Amino acid sequence: MTKNILVTRPQHEMRVSYLHEFAKGPITLAKMIPGVHVTDLEGPKATRMNVEKSLKREQPKLVFLNGHGDRKSVCGHNDETILDKENILLTKNKIVYALACESLEVLGEKAVENGTIAYIGYKAKFMVVRDTTRTPS
Numbered sequence: 001m002t003k004n005i006l007v008t009r010p011q012h013e014m015r016v017s018y019l020h021e022f023a024k025g026p027i028t029l030a031k032m033i034p035g036v037h038v039t040d041l042e043g044p045k046a047t048r049m050n051v052e053k054s055l056k057r058e059q060p061k062l063v064f065l066n067g068h069g070d071r072k073s074v075c076g077h078n079d080e081t082i083l084d085k086e087n088i089l090l091t092k093n094k095i096v097y098a099l100a101c102e103s104l105e106v107l108g109e110k111a112v113e114n115g116t117i118a119y120i121g122y123k124a125k126f127m128v129v130r131d132t133t134r135t136p137s
Helices: 014-022 024-031 048-057 104-113
Strands: 003-009 036-042 062-066 073-075 081-083 095-099 118-120
Touching: 003 024, 003 048, 014 024, 014 062, 024 036, 036 048, 048 081, 095 104, 104 118
Parallel strands: 003 036, 003 062, 062 095, 095 118
Antiparallel strands: 073 081
């Protein structure tokens, strides 16, 4: 039986491009495991419609969301809301890891209340520190 993983990797601006690159390693490793299928919604594919379609059709056990967020939502491409109270029920019986600011506080709690196995996220701002001596100009 194939185990499905859903990953969103928007890349529309510098801050989320770091998350986009960060996720490449875990995706590469997951694809090397027999019986694991990774759906990588990269760049402009990281939309609400594509996330909902994948959650319904593929029934991934792990949902790895990268992007901006706030207490009540996670965003994808061009900061389109891809997960919020309207579609959080689609994460029932799944593990969600949201690499997005603050979404654990309200959205994560609502997810778990509605049957999400685990919601791993952040209650505060998520920060990426960069070393300007190692960044191309």
